[in-house]
Amino acid sequence: MLLAYGFALAALLLGMKWLEYRFLLVQHSFEIYAGLIALVFTALGIWLAGKLTAPKIRTVIIEKEIQATIQDDYSELLRAEKISRTGLSKRELDVLEQMAQGLSNQKIAEKLHVSLNTIKTHTARILEKLEASRRTQAVDFARKRGILS
Amino acid sequence: MLLAYGFALAALLLGMKWLEYRFLLVQHSFEIYAGLIALVFTALGIWLAGKLTAPKIRTVIIEKEIQATIQDDYSELLRAEKISRTGLSKRELDVLEQMAQGLSNQKIAEKLHVSLNTIKTHTARILEKLEASRRTQAVDFARKRGILS
């Protein structure tokens, strides 16, 4: 960089010497040359500044969201704890899960290979144990108590 | 800025005129003056560059993981987006929310101060728009699509 600047200076002097004998320096006034030099070296200075100055570093912090993931077995324990507090049996939980998926009693009966009446009995117990009066409410309560995902 | 530069140039010329008659220009060679001018204006160029050019900025991106806490108005936008995709109206969303709480159509009607028939119409549209056949299913779909909390 400094070399380039030195070269530019040297080139200026040589160039002037050359001009002096080729086109007769006296033809132009000293001020003209001075002005030209000033312009050229101002430009050179601007260019130099661009090369020499260190870039400012701006730190941008991007906040990236991550999901809070609870470990499987731990959540299983929690789940079992929640279930035991509501007093739901395994089968009732099965039915509750299907219920939460929006399946009708008929569909649940088909899926679990039992009769519709059985599912109705289970749902009745579920409503009773969760102190709900409608299946949507039972699902809502179950969610709020962490029984369902 | 350009004015300052113009003034500097003018000052140079005047200064030279002044030098010319005060210290006799012939005492020094033209090259000396040219070199001085070059130096001064290089410095001026560098200074100008600092003032005129946009600062160089290197952006360093640091990704920081945070917990996903969605702010109210932001989540409102998201919510509106989700809603618009399903095509639910405001009122239908109101009904859907009450539905998700496990309320019966009758209770929802009382809570929203409209007739049961109105709620039935809304629920019918909700089921239609969410492509569900039962309210539990509609609630489940709405949850999976992020429409409900």
Add this chain to the structure above:
DNA sequence: TGTCAGGTCATCCTTTCGGGTGATTTTTAG
């Protein structure tokens, strides 16, 4: 061995839902 909880199934009856259709009034958007 007997009781007890859980799972299964059933019947009867009432309430709630969901589907279909139609209509009037606001509200919104072009």
Add this chain to the structure above:
DNA sequence: CTAAAAATCACCCGAAAGGATGACCTGACA
């Protein structure tokens, strides 16, 4: 201002859900 969308209400009918009750079977546990 006007057309479209939203909100309101109504009636009918069949399907699903909910409440109550009773019964049978099985595995676990004292």
